[in-house]
Amino acid sequence: MSSVSETRTERIPAAERREQILDAAARVFGERGYAGSTTDQVAQAAGISQPYVVRMFGSKEKLFDEVIIRARERLETLFRETLAIADRDGLTGQQRQEFLGAAYLDLVEEGGIVLPLMQAFLLGHDSVIGASAREGFLMMYRLLRDEAGLGGEGASQFLAGGMLINTLLTMRMAELYEAEPDARELIDEACGAKVAVMLDAVKAEQ
Amino acid sequence: MSSVSETRTERIPAAERREQILDAAARVFGERGYAGSTTDQVAQAAGISQPYVVRMFGSKEKLFDEVIIRARERLETLFRETLAIADRDGLTGQQRQEFLGAAYLDLVEEGGIVLPLMQAFLLGHDSVIGASAREGFLMMYRLLRDEAGLGGEGASQFLAGGMLINTLLTMRMAELYEAEPDARELIDEACGAKVAVMLDAVKAEQ
DNA sequence: GTCTATAAGTGGATAGAC
């Protein structure tokens, strides 16, 4: 509309901007953790000014809280939808577990959900986030145990596998996928067939 | 030697002081992560002044690095010792795995090793710590797969279980052990027989 | 709806005394 280098931020509805910030924050927090991230990093990722980020959410802490709430909801929704499909198709126990695992890896690929949640799990000492993290984790356990019908042992094994994947992700183990055969083997083992996912997640960061 | 309230720090050899600081740092970093901790928190935990902590290690980053190197060594030593005993007693594959699991939970109980390592796993984006974390993790994988003879699948399952335990710890899930039956069930499931460990780890913090 | 300017606080690191 004006000069060649029209870099100024466009004026868009607050609701939409809010979503943009939440997306950016999810990536930044997921990558560097709560304490390791700055509101300015979030702002830059969202293409706006730092004060605007704070103004929109009141504080860094509230922003993180929102990100976590959103991630929990997204994860729960995904699992319920996946189970609905599994029910519809009459999958067996073993099949259901694999189906859920594939859905989880899809979510990893989607980005901005799994990593911030993992970061929240490391904040048990924070009374607010800690409580939210524990609650969310228990919700998952119950859902897997009861709704998915995996039983206590199956549910805890599923969660264990998930935590291994999360850890490999935050560690960026996939950076060694090509160079280090053992890294490749471990990732393959952790992710089963759907390995490409993790590689994409890494490449997206670089 | 002087007044009644002799609260001043005693003068002790640097090497000994160094160990004290490393112990304190391991607990603080393990609890709040690298970015979430301050050198002053470490100093207070060690009962000395903040500048002294920095002076002794050059920087916060170098201190964290030291903590991680130490933790990696301790973990590796523990597993090798445990395997030596397993060999001596001629334990079978399944028995060896359980034996290693018990050893790991002992290490959790000991404190200051497992949690800082877990925190390091979340720092994949840091070129120095990230590389150290990946290296340490791969070392564990190889050790479990080859030395312990668990095979690729067994090793990755073992690590998965470990990551679940670590996550439950950092999340402080044990705080709900009494009040929330599902939390209890999940912890029992993750830790097997040796549950008391996790409870102690929590109580030690409060 | 979004920015610039900036206040206020925190935390890592350095200097130098004891």
Next chain:
DNA sequence: GTCTATCCACTTATAGAC
């Protein structure tokens, strides 16, 4: 070997203009 004092950079948050 250890501290006090302090500097400086960084970060969150606020004020107010556009």
